[in-house]
C-alpha cells in the first residue's frame with residue numbers, strides 16, 4: 001500500500017455552510033484546539049486543518065497501536081497466528097476502528113444532538129467527507145452501490161498495491177470523497193454503519209447488541225436501502241441468524257417470502273371480488289382524489305400504494321405534479337411498475353412519479369416535504385404495536401399538511417352476503433373497526449399530533465350500518 005503516512009486513517013468532514021465554524025458546535029469539538037483521546041486500540045486525534053467562516057474542516061486521525069490491538073484481541077476462537085497478529089493492515093486503514101472512534105468521540109453528533117445549535121443539527125448542510133484509505137471488498141462499483149442511493153455524489157480514487165510494481169495491479173484500498181446536502185448526524189451514521197461493511201472485517205466479535213446498534217443507527221435509511229440485505233449481512237459478519245433477525249425487525253412484515261406475498265395477493269383479490277359489486281374500489285379512489293383536489297394538493301405520497309391503483313388515478317390529473325408511491329412489498333412495486341407502464345412513459349410524465357421500497361414502521365426522510373399523504377386500506381394490515389410506530393412515522397416525522405386515510409367499516413360486513421359472520425374481509429386484516437372505534441382512534445391521534453380531523457363515508461350509506469368504507473381527513 002502506497003498512501004503517504006499522513007494520509008493514513010484520516011477522515012475529514014468539511015462544510016461551507018456560513019458560519020462554517022458552527023461545525024464545531026455540531027461535533028462538540030472546539031475548532032480552536034486539537035484534542036486527543038485514548039481508545040482501547042490506540043489514540044484518536046481531532047483537529048481542524050481549516051476553520052474560517054466560509055469553510056471549516058474537522059479531521060479525525062486514528063493512531064492505531066498494533067501491539068495494543070493484539071493484546072485486546074480476544075476472539076472466541078483465539079483467532080490469528082503470531083505473524084498475522086503483528087503484520088496486518090488494521091493500523092493503516094479506515095476499518096471498524098473508525099466506527100468505534102466515531103461513536104466514542106461523536107456520540108451526540110451521531111444522534112443529531114447539539115446543545116448550542118439544536119436547530120442546525122436537524123438541518124441539511126453542504127457537507128463533504130473524505131476517507132483517505134478505505135478498504136473495500138467489492139471495489140468501486142460496490143462503493144457506489146451503497147453510497148449513491150443515500151444521495152451522495154461519490155468520487156473514488158483506487159490505489160495500486162505498489163506503485164513501483166504496477167503489474168501487481170489494484171489493491172482493495174480507495175480514497176473516497178462523499179458530497180451531499182445532508183445533516184451531520186446522517187453523514188456520520190452512514191459512515192458508522194458502512195465503513196465496516198465495505199471493509200468486511202470487523203475487529204470485534206459480533207454479538208446480539210450489534211443488531212440493536214445496527215437498527216438504531218440504520219433508522220430512517222437502512223430499511224429502504226436497495227442493498228439493505230447485503231449491508232445487514234456484512235455488518236453482522238455473515239451470521240445468518242443475526243442478519244435474519246435484524247432484517248425482520250427492519251422491514252417488519254414486509255420480509256415475507258414470495259410464497260407469502262403470493263398468498264397475500266390472492267387474499268387481496270378475494271377481498272376485491274367481495275366488494276366488486278359496488279365497485280367500491282373505484283368509489284374509494286374517486287373520493288380520495290376529490291379530497292386532494294379540493295384541498296389544492298399537488299405533491300402527494302401514497303403510503304402502502306400496493307399495485308398502484310391510486311397512483312394511476314393521480315397520474316390522470318395534471319395538478320398532481322409530484323407523486324410518490326411507497327410499499328414494503330417488492331412484488332407489489334413490480335406490479336405497479338408494470339401496470340403504470342413506468343418504463344414506457346414519456347420523460348415528462350416519468351418525472352411526476354416515483355416508487356420507493358420502504359416500511360411504514362420506520363422514520364424515513366424521503367417521506368418529508370409532501371403536502372398530503374394517503375393511506376388507503378393499509379392500517380388494518382398492521383399489528384397494534386406496529387400501528388403505534390406508524391402513527392409517529394407519519395404524524396410526527398413525515399408530518400404532511402393533510403392525511404387522507406381509509407379503512408373498512410366493520411359494521412357494514414353484515415351486508416356482504418358471502419362473508420361469514422365475524423370474519424374480516426381480507427384474511428390478512430389484523431382488525432376491522434366500527435365507526436365509533438375508528439373515530440376514537442383518529443380523534444385521539446389528531447389531538448396528540450396537532451391535527452384537525454373530519455370523517456366521511458365512502459360507498460352506499462346504509463341507515464343502520466353506515467357505508468362500507470370509512471375515510472378520515474386530517475389537516476394540520
Ligand code: SAH
Pocket residue numbers: 252253254303304305306307308309310326327328329332358359360361375376377378381
Ligand atoms: N393502498 C392500496 C393497497 C392496499 S393493501 C390500495 O388501496 O389498493 C395494503 C398494502 O399495504 C399492501 O400493498 C402492503 O404491502 C402494504 N403494507 C403493509 N404493511 C406495510 C408497511 N409496514 N409498510 C408499507 N406498506 C405496507
